[in-house]
Amino acid sequence: MDPEGWLGGLWKGATGSPILFTFAGIVIASITYSIPFALQPMRAAFEKIDPRLIESARILGLSPPAIFLRVILPNSRNGIAASAILVFLHTLGAFGVILMVGGSVPGQTRVVSVAIYEAVETLQYGSAAMMSLALLPICYIFLLVVHRLTKRSPS
Amino acid sequence: MDWIALFLSLKLALVATAILMIVTAPLACLWPCRLRSSDFTCSS
Numbered sequence: 001m002d003p004e005g006w007l008g009g010l011w012k013g014a015t016g017s018p019i020l021f022t023f024a025g026i027v028i029a030s031i032t033y034s035i036p037f038a039l040q041p042m043r044a045a046f047e048k049i050d051p052r053l054i055e056s057a058r059i060l061g062l063s064p065p066a067i068f069l070r071v072i073l074p075n076s077r078n079g080i081a082a083s084a085i086l087v088f089l090h091t092l093g094a095f096g097v098i099l100m101v102g103g104s105v106p107g108q109t110r111v112v113s114v115a116i117y118e119a120v121e122t123l124q125y126g127s128a129a130m131m132s133l134a135l136l137p138i139c140y141i142f143l144l145v146v147h148r149l150t151k152r153s154p155s
Numbered sequence: 156m157d158w159i160a161l162f163l164s165l166k167l168a169l170v171a172t173a174i175l176m177i178v179t180a181p182l183a184c185l186w187p188c189r190l191r192s193s194d195f196t197c198s199s
Contacts (some may be wrong), residue, residue, distance in 0.1 A: 030171040038175040042183035068184055080180065087175050091168040107159055111167055115160035130156045
């Protein structure tokens with residue numbers, strides 16, 4: 001992400017500004033460091049699918065993309081939901097990588113974890129507590145939505 | 156209470172989750188060799 005590096009250089013060439021301290025920068029950083037949390041539950045779910053289902057789909061003439069969309073994805077809904085929960089909550093609570101790549105630019109990269117850190121640093125404990133409490137219902141709502149989405153899946 | 160920071164956090168989490176789900180699902184699916192030729196299991 002260094003402006004002289006390949007990614008930073010490409011970004012700077014395309015947009016004219018460095019990628020560091022921008023919202024796009026923290027999105028890329030968050031994605032990079034959440035990849036293992038997304039990949040592992042999904043891979044485990046895909047491996048649990050009965051190979052005979054895939055074999056049958058192939059024999060019936062489905063192409064690999066169609067097998068993926070019509071057989072594999074519906075049968076691994078729970079794993080994908082677990083993966084989404086992990087990535088969402090992990091990104092919501094991310095602190096170090098966000099501060100390092102994005103800094104604390106109000107309105108651009110100052111996310112709630114950084115805001116809580118700064119509130120505690122400036123002894124505004126009430127504000128920090130309020131922001132922490134505001135995260136709770138968001139997390140519960142997300143968990144509830146994912147639970148509702150995966151409820152219909154028998155596996 | 157910094158509502159903008161809260162909104163940015165949500166936006167970041169949703170965007171990162173959406174991109175990761177779209178990008179990593181096919182990659183994770185290809186990993187165990189399930190869609191390759193006639194070999195449907197990695198163990199064989």
